[in-house]
Each structure stands twice: as C-alpha cells, then as structure tokens.
Amino acid sequence: MTPVRSAEILAVGTELLTPFRLDTNSLYLTRHLNDLGIDVRSKSVVPDDAEELAYRLRVAMERVDLVITSGGLGPTADDLTREVVARVLKTPLAHDAAIAEAIRSRFEKRGMKMPEANLRQAMVPAGARALNNPRGTAPGLWIESGDRLVVLLPGPPRELQPMFETLVRPELEKRAQGRKVFRRVIKIALRAESQVEEIAQPIYSRLADAEVPIETTILAAPGFIELHLSARSDDAPVADAALDQGVAQLATALGSSVVSTDGKSLEQVVGDLLLARGWKIATAESCTGGLVAGRLTDVSGSSGWLVGGVVAYSNEIKQQFLDVPASLLAEHGAVSEPVGRAMAEGVCRRLGADIGVGITGIAGPTGGTPQKPVGTVVIAVATPHATTVKTLSLGGDRPTVRGHSVIAALELVRRALLADAPA
Amino acid sequence: MTPVRSAEILAVGTELLTPFRLDTNSLYLTRHLNDLGIDVRSKSVVPDDAEELAYRLRVAMERVDLVITSGGLGPTADDLTREVVARVLKTPLAHDAAIAEAIRSRFEKRGMKMPEANLRQAMVPAGARALNNPRGTAPGLWIESGDRLVVLLPGPPRELQPMFETLVRPELEKRAQGRKVFRRVIKIALRAESQVEEIAQPIYSRLADAEVPIETTILAAPGFIELHLSARSDDAPVADAALDQGVAQLATALGSSVVSTDGKSLEQVVGDLLLARGWKIATAESCTGGLVAGRLTDVSGSSGWLVGGVVAYSNEIKQQFLDVPASLLAEHGAVSEPVGRAMAEGVCRRLGADIGVGITGIAGPTGGTPQKPVGTVVIAVATPHATTVKTLSLGGDRPTVRGHSVIAALELVRRALLADAPA
Numbered sequence: 001m002t003p004v005r006s007a008e009i010l011a012v013g014t015e016l017l018t019p020f021r022l023d024t025n026s027l028y029l030t031r032h033l034n035d036l037g038i039d040v041r042s043k044s045v046v047p048d049d050a051e052e053l054a055y056r057l058r059v060a061m062e063r064v065d066l067v068i069t070s071g072g073l074g075p076t077a078d079d080l081t082r083e084v085v086a087r088v089l090k091t092p093l094a095h096d097a098a099i100a101e102a103i104r105s106r107f108e109k110r111g112m113k114m115p116e117a118n119l120r121q122a123m124v125p126a127g128a129r130a131l132n133n134p135r136g137t138a139p140g141l142w143i144e145s146g147d148r149l150v151v152l153l154p155g156p157p158r159e160l161q162p163m164f165e166t167l168v169r170p171e172l173e174k175r176a177q178g179r180k181v182f183r184r185v186i187k188i189a190l191r192a193e194s195q196v197e198e199i200a201q202p203i204y205s206r207l208a209d210a211e212v213p214i215e216t217t218i219l220a221a222p223g224f225i226e227l228h229l230s231a232r233s234d235d236a237p238v239a240d241a242a243l244d245q246g247v248a249q250l251a252t253a254l255g256s257s258v259v260s261t262d263g264k265s266l267e268q269v270v271g272d273l274l275l276a277r278g279w280k281i282a283t284a285e286s287c288t289g290g291l292v293a294g295r296l297t298d299v300s301g302s303s304g305w306l307v308g309g310v311v312a313y314s315n316e317i318k319q320q321f322l323d324v325p326a327s328l329l330a331e332h333g334a335v336s337e338p339v340g341r342a343m344a345e346g347v348c349r350r351l352g353a354d355i356g357v358g359i360t361g362i363a364g365p366t367g368g369t370p371q372k373p374v375g376t377v378v379i380a381v382a383t384p385h386a387t388t389v390k391t392l393s394l395g396g397d398r399p400t401v402r403g404h405s406v407i408a409a410l411e412l413v414r415r416a417l418l419a420d421a422p423a
Numbered sequence: 424m425t426p427v428r429s430a431e432i433l434a435v436g437t438e439l440l441t442p443f444r445l446d447t448n449s450l451y452l453t454r455h456l457n458d459l460g461i462d463v464r465s466k467s468v469v470p471d472d473a474e475e476l477a478y479r480l481r482v483a484m485e486r487v488d489l490v491i492t493s494g495g496l497g498p499t500a501d502d503l504t505r506e507v508v509a510r511v512l513k514t515p516l517a518h519d520a521a522i523a524e525a526i527r528s529r530f531e532k533r534g535m536k537m538p539e540a541n542l543r544q545a546m547v548p549a550g551a552r553a554l555n556n557p558r559g560t561a562p563g564l565w566i567e568s569g570d571r572l573v574v575l576l577p578g579p580p581r582e583l584q585p586m587f588e589t590l591v592r593p594e595l596e597k598r599a600q601g602r603k604v605f606r607r608v609i610k611i612a613l614r615a616e617s618q619v620e621e622i623a624q625p626i627y628s629r630l631a632d633a634e635v636p637i638e639t640t641i642l643a644a645p646g647f648i649e650l651h652l653s654a655r656s657d658d659a660p661v662a663d664a665a666l667d668q669g670v671a672q673l674a675t676a677l678g679s680s681v682v683s684t685d686g687k688s689l690e691q692v693v694g695d696l697l698l699a700r701g702w703k704i705a706t707a708e709s710c711t712g713g714l715v716a717g718r719l720t721d722v723s724g725s726s727g728w729l730v731g732g733v734v735a736y737s738n739e740i741k742q743q744f745l746d747v748p749a750s751l752l753a754e755h756g757a758v759s760e761p762v763g764r765a766m767a768e769g770v771c772r773r774l775g776a777d778i779g780v781g782i783t784g785i786a787g788p789t790g791g792t793p794q795k796p797v798g799t800v801v802i803a804v805a806t807p808h809a810t811t812v813k814t815l816s817l818g819g820d821r822p823t824v825r826g827h828s829v830i831a832a833l834e835l836v837r838r839a840l841l842a843d844a845p846a
Contacts, residue, residue: 015640017463019454020651022445031442040440041475044467052464059482217438228443283713283734289720290706290713293734297712300788300821308740311706311716311732313725317774321733321744351740365723398723 002147003177006064007033009043010056012072012081013155016045025070025153025160032169037178037232038066048078050087057088061148066172071155073138075117081152082141086125089145093123099130103137131167135159140167149175179232182239184247186227187259189266189411193220199253200227207249212242222400223407224266259414266410267295273417274305274355281413282353283309284322284343286334287361287377291406307353312343322346322358333372335360337389340378344389348382355416356382359409361392363401377405381416388416425570426600429487430456432466433479435495435504436578439468448493448576448583455592460601460655461489471501473510480511484571489595494578496561498540504575505564509548512568516546522553526560554590558582563590572598602655605662607670609650610682612689612834616643622676623650630672635665645823646830647689682837689833690718696840697728697778704836705776706732707745707766709757710784710800714829730774735766745769745781756795758783760812763801767812771805778839779805782832784815786824800828804839811839 009030011023026043033040041064046056053072060067072081086093100122107114124130124141131140131151136159141152151168153160188196197218207214207229217228229246233239251258259266274281283293293309296302310321315334318324323346324339332338343358361377368374375394380387390412394404432453434446449466456463464487469479476495483490495504509516523545530537547553547564554563554574559582564575574591576583611619620641630637635654642649652669656662674681682689697704706716716732719725733744738757741747746769747762755761766781784800791797798817803810813835817827 017453017466018640018651018653019450019457020640020642020649022447022450024445027442027445030440034442042467042469042479043440044465046465055486056465063478217441217443219443226443228441285713287720288717289725289729290708290716290732290734291720293713294711294717297710297714297734297736298822298825302712303736306712306736308736308744309713309734310744311713311720311734313720313729313731317731321731399721402721 001175002065002144002149004038004065004149004172004175005178006039006041007066007068008041008060008064010053010060010067010069011043011045011155012048012053012069013045014047014049014078016071017047023070025155025157028157028161029068029070029164032164033172034181036169036172036176037180037234038172038176039178048072048080050080050084053080053084054088057084057150061088061145061150065147066149066151068151068153070153070160073121073140073152073154075115075120075137079120082120082124085141085143085150085152089125089143089150091126094126096122096124096130099124099139102132102139106137131163133159133163135162142168142171179234180236180239182231182233182236182243184229184243184261185263186229186247186250186254186261187264187266188225188227188254188257189259189407189414190223191225191254191257193218193225196225196227196254200250203246203249203253207246210242210246212238214242214246222394222396222404223411256415256418259411265299266407266414267299270296270410270414270417271299271302271305273414277354277417277421279354279417280305280307280352282307282347282351282356283409284347284356284358285309285311286313286318286343286359287363288359288402288405288409289313291402292357292359292409295406295410307351310347310351318343322350335362335372335376335378337378337380337391340380341382341387341389344380344382345387354384355413357409357413358382359405361401361405363398363405365398375401377401377408379405379409379412381412383416383420385420388412424598425488425567425572427461427488427572427595427598428601429462429464430489430491431464431483431487433476433483433490433492434466434468434578435471435476435492436468437470437472437501439494440470446493448578448580451580451584452491452493452587455587456595457604457653459592459595459599460603460657461595461599462601471495471503473503473507476503476507477511480507480573484511484568484573488570489572489574491574491576493576493583496544496563496575496577498538498543498560502543505543505547508564508566508573508575512548512566512573514549517549519545519547519553522547522562525555525562529560554586556582556586558585565591565594602657603659603662605654605656605659605666607652607666607684608686609652609670609673609677609684610687610689611648611650611677611680612682612830612837613646614648614677614680616641616648619648619650619677623673626669626672626676630669633665633669635661637665637669645817645819645827646834679838679841682834688722689830689837690722693719693833693837693840694722694725694728696837700777700840700844702777702840703728703730703775705730705770705774705779707770707779707781708732708734709736709741709766709782710786711782711825711828711832712736714825715780715782715832718829718833730776733770733774741766745773758785758795758799758801760801760803760814763803764805764810764812767803767805768810777807778836780832780836781805782828784824784828786821786828788821798824800824800831802828802832802835804835806839806843808843811835
C-alpha cells in the first residue's frame with residue numbers, strides 16, 4: 001500500500017479565478033489531512049483549461065504522495081478533470097457501466113430521463129475506482145499510479161465533504177505515515193494583539209522548544225483573538241498532555257480575558273453562564289442595531305436564557321420602551337454613559353430580565369463630533385446588584401466598529417456574570 | 424517595456440496552509456489585474472520553505488508574464504521571499520541604503536530604535552526597485568528579469584492594497600496588453616437557482632455568442648442569487664453598451680425579483696425606497712433575533728428611515744411590546760400566520776412606523792413538530808393599506824434558516840414598498 005506523507009490540493013474551475021470566489025474546500029481538506037498526519041505542501045487554483053491542468057497535475061505528482069483535485073467532474077464540455085488525469089497518467093478513458101447505471105437510476109428516481117451529456121461522467125481512466133456520490137451525479141475517483149495516489153472529488157462542498165469523510169478518509173488513514181496534528185484553541189476577548197503577543201510570546205517560544213514541540217498561531221480580529229496551538233505526534237495521549245499543559249500555561253498568563261479553551265464561542269459561553277446562574281438576559285441596542293441579540297440567538301436553545309431585546313434607534317423608542325428620561329437625552333446626548341446605563345437598566349426592568357446590556361454609539365461614517373468622534377461606543381451592563389458602564393474608542397469603518405461593539409458587549413456581559421457569581 | 428498579458432499569484436506563508444486561513448489578497452489582485460486586461464492563469468499558496476517557493480517561482484516564471492507574490496517580506500528568519508527570488512533570478516542580494524534609512528526613520532518617528540533584524544529587509548536582489556510601504560516596515564519590490572516581471576508585495580492587506588494601487592497598478596497599466604474586463608452584477612432575491620437558470624440560460628447563451636461576447640457566472644446563496652456578467656474589450660464604450668444591453672435583457676426576463684443591477688445591496692435598496700416614500704420602518708423579530716434590524720442598520724444613514732425594532736423571543740414580550748393577543752398565541756401557536764400578522768401590525772403601531780415586518784419561525788435544530796417542522800418561517804409585512812403574510816418552508820441548518828429568513832423578510836418589505844407605491 002502506498003504510504004502517504006505529503007499532499008497537494010488542486011481546485012479546478014475558471015470561476016475560482018474570478019474576483020468573486022474563494023476555494024474553501026481546501027480548508028476542509030487540510031484539516032482532515034492534518035488530522036491524519038498528512039502534510040499539505042501547497043494548494044493551487046487552476047482554470048478549466050486542459051493544458052494548464054495537465055501541467056499543474058504533473059508538477060504536483062512530482063512533488064507529493066497524494067494529489068487531491070476538487071471540481072471539473074460535471075457533465076459539460078468544461079469539465080475536463082477526468083480526461084486530463086487520464087492523459088497525464090497515460091491510461092485510456094473507459095466507459096464504466098456501473099457509474100452509468102448509478103447516474104441513470106438517480107435521474108429515474110426523480111422521474112427524469114438521463115441527458116446524454118451525463119454519460120461523459122461514466123468515462124473514467126482505466127483502473128480508477130469510482131467513489132459513490134449520493135448528493136450529485138458526479139462520482140469521485142480514486143486512482144493509484146505507481147507510488148502516487150490521485151483522488152478526484154466533486155466541487156460542491158455538500159458533495160465533496162460526505163464523499164471525503166465516508167470513502168476517502170478511511171482509506172487514507174490506513175496509508176498515512178506522518179505524525180498526526182493535534183490542536184487546541186484559546187479564545188480571548190477585548191485584548192490588543194500586541195498585549196497578547198507580549199504575554200504569550202515567552203510562553204510559546206518555550207512551548208516550541210519543548211519535548212513535544214507546540215506551534216502557536218495567532219489570529220486576530222477587532223476585539224477578538226484566537227491562539228491556535230498544534231502539536232505533531234504519533235502518540236495521542238502524549239500530544240494531548242503537552243497541549244493541555246501549553247493551554248494551561250497560556251490561559252493562566254492571559255487571565256480573565258480568556259473566553260474559552262474548548263472551542264466554545266463567546267455567545268455560547270455567555271449562554272452557559274446564564275443557564276448555570278438561572279438568569280435571563282435582555283438587550284437594548286442602538287448603534288449595533290440588533291446584532292448583539294442576533295449573535296445570542298445564534299445559539300441553539302437561547303430561548304432558555306434570552307427574553308428579548310429592543311433596537312432603540314430613535315430617541316422616542318429609548319424613552320417609550322426603555323424609560324430613558326428625556327432630560328438625560330437632552331443633557332448628555334444619546335451617546336453618553338448616563339443614557340447607556342438607563343438603557344441597560346430600563347430594558348432589564350421593562351422586559352423582566354435579570355441582566356441587561358445597553359449599547360449606544362457612533363458607528364460612522366457620519367455623526368461624529370470633536371467631543372464624540374466616530375467609534376465612540378458606550379456599553380452598560382446592569383445586574384440586580386450593580387451597573388457597570390464603559391466608553392470605548394474603536395477604530396475602523398462602520399462594519400468594524402459595529403462588529404467590535406458586539407464583541408465588547410458580549411464580553412462585558414460575560415465579565416459581569418463572572419464578577420456577580422453567587423457566593 | 425515588457426508587455427504583460429498573463430499573471431500568476433503566489434501567496435507565501437505556512438499559516439495560509441493551515442485549516443484556518445484563506446488567502447484573500449488574490450481576490451483583490453485578480454479584480455485589479457482583470458480590470459487592466461491581465462489574465463490570472465493560476466494562483467497558489469506556498470509555505471515558508473525556500474526550496475518549495477523557488478520551485479513554484481520557476482514554474483510560474485515559465486508560464487506567465489507577471490508573477491505577483493504576497494507575504495514573506497518581514498524581518499524574521501521565516502521571511503524568505505527576497506532571498507529566494509534573488510536565487511531564482513541568479514542575482515546577488517545587495518544592501519539597499521535607502522530602504523534601510525526608510526525603515527530606520529520609521530522606527531525613529533515612533534521613538535524606537537530599529538532592531539538589527541529589520542536590516543534583512545534592506546537586502547534586496549540587485550536591480551530591484553523598492554516600493555515604499557507607508558503602513559509597515561516591509562517595502563515591496565519591482566523586478567524586471569528578461570521579459571518577465573516579478574512583483575513582491577507584503578502580506579497584510581492593509582499594506583498590500585495601497586502599495587498596489589499607488590505604485591504597481593499605474594506601472595502595469597502602461598504594459599498591460601490584454602483586453603480589459605468590464606463587469607456588471609444583477610442581484611435577485613427569493614428565486615431558486617434552477618428557476619433563474621431556466622430563465623437566464625437561453626439569454627446568456629445568446630450573450631456568449633454576441634459580437635462582444637459576455638460571460639455570465641451565477642453565484643447562489645440561500646435566498647439570494649447574483650449574476651455576474653463580464654466582457655473583455657479594449658473599447659470601454661462598446662463593452663459598456665454590450666453589458667448594459669445584456670443586463671437589460673436579463674432584468675426584463677427575471678422581472679420583479681431583480682433587486683438591483685447597480686451593485687446595491689438589498690438593504691440599501693429597501694432604504695432607498697423608504698426614503699423616496701418618506702416612510703419609516705420597524706421590525707418585530709422572533710427567530711431571526713435582531714438580524715433583520717442588524718442588516719438594515721448596516722446601511723449608513725439608516726436612522727433616517729428606521730425607527731427601531733423589538734426582538735420578541737418570549738410570548739410575554741410579544742404580548743407586552745407588540746400587543747399580540749394571548750388568545751392568538753394560545754389558539755394558533757407563536758409560529759403562525761395570525762401571530763406574524765399581529766407582530767407586524769403591532770410593531771408598526773407601537774413604534775409609530777409606517778411599515779412593519781414581523782418574523783416568527785422555527786430555526787432549529789430543535790423545536791420542530793410534524794405540523795410545523797424546523798424551517799417553518801412566517802413573515803408578515805404591514806403597511807397602512809394592507810398586511811401580507813407568507814409562510815416559508817426553508818431547508819438547511821440553523822444559520823442557513825436564519826440567514827434565508829433575513830433575506831426573505833427584506834425582500835418582502837421591498838415588494839410591499841413597490842406594490843404600495845404612491846399613484
């Protein structure tokens with residue numbers, strides 16, 4: 001059996017070379033290949049062009065044990081992967097009766113006659129093994145050529161993923177000879193990337209030089225940072241223990257800004273804390289316009305701990321639905337700590353929640369003043385015992401300010417829940 | 424001057440070969456290169472590995488006029504692009520005093536001393552021209568080698584984009600010899616991909632065979648479809664006229680489900696219609712949990728036509744804030760046309776809006792029943808003259824159902840605004 005240590009991924013399709021589409025299959029495939037201990041050496045996007053595809057395929061086959069292609073298996077004249085692979089491997093294309101029958105019966109089940117064009121999909125390189133596609137007409141193909149393995153998968157993720165998981169991964173698992181990759185992720189809210197780097201850098205240099213070396217990658221978005229730790233090993237318990245230790249060291253150093261070390265999202269962590277506490281939450285949003293409630297309701301089961309929310313864009317709504325006094329609005333303006341506080345406390349009271357969050361700010365691009373420039377955002381969190389209010393100065397364009405505000409609101413709720421934990 | 428017709432993009436960085444990161448610079452670069460008439464033949468991601476990068480660079484230089492790399496220009500030992508390019512071009516690396524000085528003064532301006540490591544960034548292939556980087560320490564490099572052009576750009580998009588626009592694009596424009604690409608986009612809501620294909624297919628076959636051939640690409644997401652039309656030409660007015668005609672033919676055939684032909688988003692179109700009408704909108708959301716209001720407030724200036732909204736997750740909020748009668752909830756259930764209607768009419772009345780939208784549904788994965796399975800979503804739109812109510816059966820997981828519901832709600836608002844247009 002051909003041992004497999006290295007792979008290259010070729011995404012086939014001219015549409016993937018336009019400014020509108022990204023090949024995302026490669027992320028999915030990379031995750032699985034890494035899990036098995038197969039190193040992805042490179043990935044490329046290739047147009048529906050026989051000569052170009054043939055060239056890239058030859059280049060890939062020279063350099064890695066396994067080449068996976070996605071796309072180009074359809075019934076039209078643009079779909080060239082089968083033919084080009086046959087040409088590169090110097091094997092003839094042959095009609096596969098079983099594939100033709102499977103496609104024909106798929107059409108029949110839907111009460112349709114198979115178009116002639118689909119017969120192209122039954123012409124496969126001699127010696128190729130068909131990979132059944134329950135979600136489409138294009139079968140995948142598994143081809144062994146000398147000490148190289150070439151796997152052809154369909155382009156649509158909903159066809160590619162189940163085919164890979166059920167038919168390809170188990171076969172690769174038998175052949176994979178590299179050390180598997182094990183991973184952990186630490187999620188951190190409301191810390192600057194440079195702050196996190198400063199704290200984490202000495203630890204991850206140490207981890208990189210440890211007996212089981214751990215690699216750390218930092219992914220930063222406005223307000224939210226993920227540290228990805230990975231270790232390669234053939235010994236799962238050893239890798240797990242090393243990673244757990246690494247995670248523990250980093251989590252201790254980073255302290256209370258760590259949201260989760262088990263992959264949970266910030267909104268899921270907030271939901272869990274509310275559930276544990278037996279509390280319900282309500283939201284009062286101005287500049288985020290419903291996005292905080294939208295994020296909380298991403299969590300399945302959120303009806304157990306979310307009462308609802310008010311999108312209070314106008315001052316009238318702030319008064320009428322949240323009991324914000326007109327005098328506060330007049331005196332301090334809609335974007336001010338007293339108004340944020342009144343929104344959080346008002347939504348709590350009016351919706352009968354235990355904890356309320358109020359957000360009011362200037363997302364831009366217009367509406368800023370010298371005193372309150374674009375990016376000024378007030379976030380208040382009210383609990384039965386205290387209300388905390390914070391004013392943030394956020395950078396970036398409108399979507400960035402809004403996105404950052406959503407994370408800040410969720411994180412301040414999380415911190416309030418922790419600070420207000422029952423004795 | 425080297426004529427440039429074809430390009431290949433190499434994104435350099437091991438982190439781009441993990442399951443977590445995508446190279447998005449290539450989309451940006453492709454758009455600009457296509458605009459200039461330069462064809463992107465292929466794009467690849469290459470690890471921080473000298474041997475691999477050298478190989479890929481040689482392959483690319485054999486096949487295209489222009490190779491653009493992104494990444495690998497930093498000051499650390501991982502950053503190999505400069506060295507590898509020098510090796511492949513067989514030119515020595517030389518210290519560039521001007522680059523060193525620029526980096527040093529960048530640090531000085533921030534009151535810092537330049538670390539020794541940054542001097543690496545001043546070692547460049549002999550004959551390379553530095554591209555100034557006002558947003559970072561890594562200068563880009565412009566290298567001509569025989570009839571090939573190699574352009575090295577930094578990896579971070581906020582550094583790459585201004586550098587490309589100000590220093591690279593104008594130079595390429597002088598050399599680009601291909602026909603430029605001109606584009607249009609038609610946005611369509613609430614039509615199945617197959618329906619759109621059936622209507623559009625005969626038209627875009629005709630357009631593909633026209634004197635100025637127009638290529639059409641369909642991008643489909645749940646509830647929303649984009650048709651991208653592109654034409655290659657050296658004559659802008661001719662291409663524009665052909666595209667305008669193609670857009671007009673498709674828009675006529677697709678009728679009222681066309682949201683825009685000028686690139687505007689659905690929420691922007693809704694905002695424009697509200698503004699033109701002088702109406703204000705309010706939202707009452709259950710299963711979408713604030714996402715419809717969130718989408719509307721993505722539009723800058725939405726405070727001119729959005730009053731606010733209520734996220735009515737619990738039955739109590741539906742009664743208290745939206746005046747949904749308890750008897751309706753008891754008799755028909757929260758997910759029902761009478762309740763959807765009452766939510767839309769109630770939010771309109773209570774928030775003093777002219778048009779209201781109510782959304783109630785079962786996003787899953789739990790909560791479905793045989794009568795009302797997961798994906799059942801009721802959307803109601805109330806205007807002063809009529810309330811329309813629709814029940815949809817949507818497929819997919821929780822985020823898909825919610826996303827599709829948001830588009831459906833915005834589209835039904837758009838249609839109500841059109842149907843209710845002043846005489």
